[in-house]
Amino acid sequence: MDTVSLPPSPATVLCTLDLRTETHPPRHARSALRDVLRRHTRVRLSPEQMEAAVLVVSELVTNACRHTPGPVELRVLWRASHLVVQVEDRSPAIPAVTPCEGRGDCGGYGLLLVEELTDNWTVETGPCGKTVEVTLRRELG
Template sequence: MDVSVQDEQRNDMNVSYEAASRRLPDGHPHGAIRHSRDLVKGMLESAPGNRGRAVTGDRAHDVMLVVSELVTNAYLHAGGAVEVWIGWQGDDLRVEVEDSSPRHPREPEDSLKGEGGGFGCQLIEALTDGWGVCATRTGRTGKAVYARFSFED
């Protein structure tokens, strides 16, 4: 079953973000997950967005878990993550994980869910304020899966 995520055009290239990105190492996903978490943790703690307030506690854990899930899924289902990007625009945080596959995320049939996984789409849906698929920022072949978190009061 196809996931009903927003497939948006890359129309935010002229939007001003406080952002950082990191090309991820080839090989085992654990290194890529660690590098992604380090980048995200730095952005959450320095809080260039969110009116200068650091993001901590449960919401920070939610962001870290979603990033880990997106990177893991890129390795499991799309041949590996290529780059992670995180950016603040006001009180909204957007995280993107780029991979080289044009194939969109798919939620597995219920009969295939279990100890081996299959709950990633539900997890991302529950922890974010929106997510979807868009073109890569770098212009490479493939896609970026993004997640958006709002920190409005």
């Protein structure tokens, strides 16, 4: 039997949000994500999955605003029955999970949450910065 390689599934862009003019980008991103996920009937998430997606978006946008200069953009996609979130910023620095001794009362836990709540996360760098992409878990627990 011959094996046929299929091209990757195309993604449907559900939302693109430029957060550079927002007073509170993480709050705006959370609100926009909830609205987008409620509007799109193809996207069927449990309440737990919805809250996990909102938490992941909040963490990624907060990190981008806190640790990088310049504008931040949020993209929400639906690809092969998976919710995909991309956060783009202007820094080439690759984010890393903070070691235990570096965590404190005010931070260092965000990427641990992202790792726990997503199937995977990747970083793609380019000449103008980077894009952090996460694929949300289909099943939580």
